[in-house]
Amino acid sequence: MLVHSRGTRWALWTLFLVLFIPLFALPLLVVLAASFATHWSSVLPSDLTTAHYSAATRGEALQALTTSLVTAAAASLIALAAGTWAALSAASLPKRVRRVLDALFVLPVAVPSVVVGLAILVAFSQPPILLNGTRWIVIAAHAVLVTAFAYQSVSAAIVRLDPAYEQAAASLGARPSYVLWRVKLPLLLPSLTAAAGLCFALSMGELSATMMLYPPDWTPLPVLIYAATDRGSLFAGSALAVVLMTATLLVLLAVSRIRTKASYR
Amino acid sequence: MGIRFDGVCVAYGGNTVLDSLDLTVETGEVMALLGPSGSGKTTALRAVAGFVRPTAGRVFLGDRDVTDLPPHRRGIGMVVQQYALFPHLRVEDNVAFGLKARKTPKAEIRERVTEALEMTGMAAYARRHPRELSGGQQQRVAIARALAIRPDVLLLDEPLSALDARLRSDMLAELSRLHRELPDVSILYVTHDQVEALTLADRIAVMDRARLQACGTPRELYRAPANAFTASFVGNANLLPVTVGTDGVAFADTELKVATAEAAPGATATLCVRPHLVGLGEGPNRLTGTVSEIQWRGATHRLYVEVDGHRVMADVPELRTPPAHGDEVTLHFAPEDAVLLTAGIAHD
Numbered sequence: 334m335l336v337h338s339r340g341t342r343w344a345l346w347t348l349f350l351v352l353f354i355p356l357f358a359l360p361l362l363v364v365l366a367a368s369f370a371t372h373w374s375s376v377l378p379s380d381l382t383t384a385h386y387s388a389a390t391r392g393e394a395l396q397a398l399t400t401s402l403v404t405a406a407a408a409s410l411i412a413l414a415a416g417t418w419a420a421l422s423a424a425s426l427p428k429r430v431r432r433v434l435d436a437l438f439v440l441p442v443a444v445p446s447v448v449v450g451l452a453i454l455v456a457f458s459q460p461p462i463l464l465n466g467t468r469w470i471v472i473a474a475h476a477v478l479v480t481a482f483a484y485q486s487v488s489a490a491i492v493r494l495d496p497a498y499e500q501a502a503a504s505l506g507a508r509p510s511y512v513l514w515r516v517k518l519p520l521l522l523p524s525l526t527a528a529a530g531l532c533f534a535l536s537m538g539e540l541s542a543t544m545m546l547y548p549p550d551w552t553p554l555p556v557l558i559y560a561a562t563d564r565g566s567l568f569a570g571s572a573l574a575v576v577l578m579t580a581t582l583l584v585l586l587a588v589s590r591i592r593t594k595a596s597y598r
Numbered sequence: 599m600g601i602r603f604d605g606v607c608v609a610y611g612g613n614t615v616l617d618s619l620d621l622t623v624e625t626g627e628v629m630a631l632l633g634p635s636g637s638g639k640t641t642a643l644r645a646v647a648g649f650v651r652p653t654a655g656r657v658f659l660g661d662r663d664v665t666d667l668p669p670h671r672r673g674i675g676m677v678v679q680q681y682a683l684f685p686h687l688r689v690e691d692n693v694a695f696g697l698k699a700r701k702t703p704k705a706e707i708r709e710r711v712t713e714a715l716e717m718t719g720m721a722a723y724a725r726r727h728p729r730e731l732s733g734g735q736q737q738r739v740a741i742a743r744a745l746a747i748r749p750d751v752l753l754l755d756e757p758l759s760a761l762d763a764r765l766r767s768d769m770l771a772e773l774s775r776l777h778r779e780l781p782d783v784s785i786l787y788v789t790h791d792q793v794e795a796l797t798l799a800d801r802i803a804v805m806d807r808a809r810l811q812a813c814g815t816p817r818e819l820y821r822a823p824a825n826a827f828t829a830s831f832v833g834n835a836n837l838l839p840v841t842v843g844t845d846g847v848a849f850a851d852t853e854l855k856v857a858t859a860e861a862a863p864g865a866t867a868t869l870c871v872r873p874h875l876v877g878l879g880e881g882p883n884r885l886t887g888t889v890s891e892i893q894w895r896g897a898t899h900r901l902y903v904e905v906d907g908h909r910v911m912a913d914v915p916e917l918r919t920p921p922a923h924g925d926e927v928t929l930h931f932a933p934e935d936a937v938l939l940t941a942g943i944a945h946d
Contacts, residue, residue: 497682503669504647504676505696505747512670515695519686 361578368571385572394557394573398580401537401554404468405584408475409483409532413525415476416483421513424491438484441477450474450542468551474542479532486531490524530588537581599660599750600625600784601646606655608641616641617808618655625750628777628785630795632831633805639788642805643753646786648672659751670699675744675783679756681736683728689739690715690724696747714742717776734765741776754787758794770797792832796820804828820872822937829870829939836876836910838869840938847938850906854883856936868939871931873900876912881930885910889925903929 368385370378388394419438423431441449453474457464464470498520502512518525540555547556554577561570601623608616616638623629631639644650645657648669656665664672683692693714697707715721718738728736737757744752757773758766774797777785789795795802796816804811804819804827812824816832823829826837840847842865846855849869861867878901887905899920901912912929921927 495680495682497678497680498684500647500649500669501676501678501682501743502684502695502699503649504672504674504753505699505743506670506673507695507699508670511699515699516684520684522686 364571364574367568368575370568385569388569388572390576397552397554397557398576400551401577402580404472404475404553405533405536407472408479408536409529411476412480412483412532413529416480416528417487417525420484420488420491423488438481442481446478446539446542447545449478450545453477454545466548468548470546471543471551471553474546475536475539478539478542479535482531482535483528486524486528487521490521494520526588526591530585533584533588534581537577601751601786602658603642604656604658606642606645606652606657608645608650609653614808616645619810621803621810621813623784623786625784626782627800628787628798630787630789630799630802631805632789632792632795632802634790637805638808639805640755643755643786643788646751647674647676647753673747673749674751674753675747675749676753677740677744677755677757679759681740683736683739685728688724689720689726689728692728692739693743693746695743700747710746714746717745717779718742733761734769737761737769750783752783752785754785756788756790759791770794773798796832802832804831823870823939826868826870826939834873834911836871836873838908840867840869842867852885855933856938857933858938861938861940865940870937870939871935873911874913875935876910876929876931878912878914878927878929880928882933883931885929886926889921889923889927892920892923901927903927
């Protein structure tokens with residue numbers, strides 16, 4: 334938005350800072366400050382140290398970070414594949430059926446994720462599909478939870494896709510599968526990477542369903558943070574949280590680089 | 599390979615957009631589908647391409663009934679108004695797209711891409727992306743892409759309407775040249791612009807309200823239009839309501855000498871006279887009225903004259919002393935320059 338008057342611009346900046354600082358910046362800054370602290374009894378923390386970080390980047394914590402990254406990557410890939418496939422199929426369905434499908438995909442987000450976790454626990458705790466006690470049950474739960482977002486953003490992009498491209502390709506003799514791989518998916522790539530980033534970030538922060546499902550050898554980082562704060566190690570937990578945020582941000586930045594390369598207009 | 603429409607109907611939810619079209623495009627012929635928007639011309643083209651399914655009738659390409667074939671198995675080149683170049687592919691890959699989809703050998707692809715780009719004068723832009731090209735250049739690439747697959751039939755859907763006037767006339771000349779170089783390709787050219795149709799087409803099919811109104815060579819349609827709609831849509835026309843007499847017609851109180859052919863005396867009909875065939879001053883078939891408007895158009899003056907409550911247009915060579923608004927003038931036209939239309943009434 335273009336604002337020409339100097340007074341208005343100042344007012345907008347002030348409003349932005351008034352809303353942004355307490356809502357977004359302050360909590361994150363507190364976590365950041367706490368991660369370096371050993372005591373925090375006055376306004377500012379005291380006895381600054383980097384010991385929490387040394388602990389947060391080795392051993393159990395490092396393994397939890399890897400676990401989180403692998404889980405998030407796997408879950409977002411599964412979600413992206415399933416969500417894109419579903420969105421592409423939904424686009425050719427009659428409107429009424431499509432609306433039902435839209436609603437079904439939102440359902441896992443609408444119910445508390447604890448319920449999703451419980452449902453998956455019940456479903457996969459006995460044969461034929463016995464996943465309980467393996468990493469796959471965590472990945473499956475994350476995939477179910479984030480597919481809704483992949484489906485939503487990809488189907489929004491498909492609606493905006495000009496059918497002229499598909500028709501031009503078909504008139505040139507391209508079979509539908511060729512059109513999908515060479516025209517539609519490349520044109521959807523910016524939305525696909527955006528969806529992948531969103532899914533990844535959501536999976537990195539997922540806690541409630543994970544709590545019900547994780548096996549001892551597959552502990553994602555949020556569980557570790559929760560455990561640390563739960564036993565009162567707030568500063569160690571803060572350091573873990575900063576590591577989690579940094580890792581997520583780095584991945585999102587990498588994904589957005591692909592996105593700028595893939596946007597054509 | 600020709601195109602044949604055999605009673606093709608298209609309807610969307612009870613709304614008929616194409617009403618039993620019968621039309622044949624011969625091999626190597628340029629057929630223009632001319633009509634206002636909503637006349638069904640684009641629907642007819644899309645029925646050939648395979649993007650709309652006829653509710654009745656068949657579409658033939660040569661002897662092959664293609665009505666039930668999906669678009670990608672029809673082997674048709676198509677160019678649309680908004681070009682639809684693939685934005686993620688370079689010009690050369692856009693042109694090669696159809697060949698790659700058909701699994702043409704690589705060496706041949708390279709050869710044909712070069713050939714198609716040279717034919718449209720775009721060889722120097724092969725490595726560019728579509729967004730780096732102007733509208734006219736993009737249109738040339740779209741044509742090259744359609745020609746690279748060596749189609750027997752080329753469908754052009756308002757290919758020039760997104761271009762400015764100057765570029766449009768250049769591209770029109772380009773298209774005629776391309777057609778001379780590819781004499782066996784049948785072209786179906788959808789347009790609402792009569793100049794494009796008159797310039798390019800071997801025959802014109804005039805469409806209105808989902809129906810074919812007339813079909814013939816540009817000269818036939820211009821000289822002897824079959825009905826009032828065709829007369830007004832192909833070139834400008836004065837359309838006068840007249841009553842048929844024994845050796846001429848009566849327009850209000852004025853007797854006009856024109857060939858009445860087989861028209862029955864006493865019937866009402868429409869008399870069509872082209873504005874450039876109407877002269878100023880005394881002569882045969884006089885019409886007297888007052889000037890309601892006068893426009894200077896460089897080489898000509900266009901006069902609008904009210905004659906018995908009807909507006910008559912006359913295009914006359916530039917006048918030294920043009921009449922002023924409200925002057926009484928006399929117009930005339932030669933009997934052989936008027937066409938009596940007994941079928942069809944002017945729409946508006």
